[in-house]
Amino acid sequence: MADLLLRGGIVHRSPRDILVRDGRIERIGASLAATGADVIDVAGKLVLPGFVESHIHPDKAFIADRTQGLTAGGPTPQILVAELKKQFTVDDIYGRARKVLELAVRHGCTAMRAHVEIDAFVELRGVEAMQRLQRDLAGLLDLELIAFAQEGIFNDTVTQDLLREGVGMGLRWLGGCPYMDKDQRGHIDWFFETAQALGVPLDFHADSADDPALLTSEYIAEQTIERGMHGRVTLGHLCMLDVLEPPRRAEVVARLREARIHVISLPATEMHVKARTDTRRTWRGVARLGELRDAGLNVAVSTNNIVNPFTPYGHPDLLRQALVTAMVAHLGNLDQMAWLLEFITTNAARAIGLDGYGLAEGCRADLVVLDARDPAQAITEQSEKLYVIKAGRVVARNTRSTELRLSSGAHALVEDNIQVMPGGF
Numbered sequence: 001m002a003d004l005l006l007r008g009g010i011v012h013r014s015p016r017d018i019l020v021r022d023g024r025i026e027r028i029g030a031s032l033a034a035t036g037a038d039v040i041d042v043a044g045k046l047v048l049p050g051f052v053e054s055h056i057h058p059d060k061a062f063i064a065d066r067t068q069g070l071t072a073g074g075p076t077p078q079i080l081v082a083e084l085k086k087q088f089t090v091d092d093i094y095g096r097a098r099k100v101l102e103l104a105v106r107h108g109c110t111a112m113r114a115h116v117e118i119d120a121f122v123e124l125r126g127v128e129a130m131q132r133l134q135r136d137l138a139g140l141l142d143l144e145l146i147a148f149a150q151e152g153i154f155n156d157t158v159t160q161d162l163l164r165e166g167v168g169m170g171l172r173w174l175g176g177c178p179y180m181d182k183d184q185r186g187h188i189d190w191f192f193e194t195a196q197a198l199g200v201p202l203d204f205h206a207d208s209a210d211d212p213a214l215l216t217s218e219y220i221a222e223q224t225i226e227r228g229m230h231g232r233v234t235l236g237h238l239c240m241l242d243v244l245e246p247p248r249r250a251e252v253v254a255r256l257r258e259a260r261i262h263v264i265s266l267p268a269t270e271m272h273v274k275a276r277t278d279t280r281r282t283w284r285g286v287a288r289l290g291e292l293r294d295a296g297l298n299v300a301v302s303t304n305n306i307v308n309p310f311t312p313y314g315h316p317d318l319l320r321q322a323l324v325t326a327m328v329a330h331l332g333n334l335d336q337m338a339w340l341l342e343f344i345t346t347n348a349a350r351a352i353g354l355d356g357y358g359l360a361e362g363c364r365a366d367l368v369v370l371d372a373r374d375p376a377q378a379i380t381e382q383s384e385k386l387y388v389i390k391a392g393r394v395v396a397r398n399t400r401s402t403e404l405r406l407s408s409g410a411h412a413l414v415e416d417n418i419q420v421m422p423g424g425f
């Protein structure tokens with residue numbers, strides 16, 4: 001593979017060249033010599049490390065057309081999907097999930113950690129499909145898989161064994177969902193014991209509801225500390241933190257920090273699913289992410305669901321999730337938008353334990369070049385991802401151009417990527 005030189009991109013707020021060799025960032029500096037490298041001019045364009053999906057469900061994506069979706073007083077999304085899941089075949093899962101992964105790459109994603117549902121309904125068909133994808137798309141993105149118990153582990157007699165089998169087949173994480181079992185603590189204990197026995201890290205869908213009596217994240221943090229699993233546990237959702245009284249929330253957050261729990265927020269799903277019976281001041285279901293970051297937690301944001309009853313308009317574009325997060329979490333000041341992109345890059349990478357990730361010499365050359373000069377513009381304009389680079393190879397190149405047809409004599413607007421022809425074409 002030829003060396004690659006990205007010329008003049010905005011790297012850590014300054015114009016810099018990036019020289020890529022053997023899939024890694026060899027040098028970052030000013031006016032680097034191109035000798036023999038393929039040169040891409042990205043002058044004035046924002047360069048970031050590739051986006052990282054840390055919590056996503058490709059196996060149940062693109063099924064909104066198989067169900068009526070959520071209705072007042074109707075079934076939960078879990079019930080709707082459980083019914084559909086019985087009919088999933090390996091090829092069906094593969095085709096829908098592949099579309100998710102290809103879209104994700106097109107939108108700047110270079111690494112993904114996906115949940116694979118394992119239970120009595122779908123058994124190990126999702127594992128087979130997702131492992132095929134892992135191999136087939138290996139050059140496009142790194143795909144980590146979680147053996148995930150969406151249906152709980154005490155509701156049938158096969159799920160616990162199937163989860164162990166999933167890890168035996170090569171899945172590198174165990175994923176629990178305490179609120180799907182009546183005995184939440186028993187569920188959490190089983191996952192810690194099994195994860196320790198199998199030597200894998202843990203992820204939980206946790207505290208998705210709004211009743212503080214059901215809180216589990218504090219117990220998970222305590223178990224993490226007691227069992228010495230600091231930094232090896234991620235929690236998705238944590239919506240419940242928002243309904244705790246501030247002093248109580250501070251106690252729980254302190255425990256999460258002590259356990260070095262990674263927090264993954266899923267704002268698009270929360271806003272679609274939560275608080276459907278509220279009649280005023282509708283709860284938006286998203287934890288106070290700025291507050292959690294200020295408290296020293298590692299906070300990431302992810303897409304979660306794509307075109308299914310949980311999020312019918314879900315789409316694996318993390319720049320979109322950054323905008324959704326800015327809107328729902330009151331994060332719109334320029335300094336906030338500057339670090340908001342860390343939620344979908346460096347923080348997400350830390351949450352899933354990616355090595356050699358980042359915009360620094362020696363890191364893997366997983367990069368995205370945006371048609372923007374800074375994060376605020378990228379989020380506000382939902383800028384195009386001009387180049388997506390995986391291990392030093394351009395895997396997606398995108399353009400977005402608009403032609404406005406104005407009548408003769410009208411004002412001509414000229415913006416970044418809009419060509420205006422005042423006299424028409």
Ligand SMILES: [Zn+2]
Pocket residue numbers: 055056057115205236304
């Ligand atoms: Zn999820």
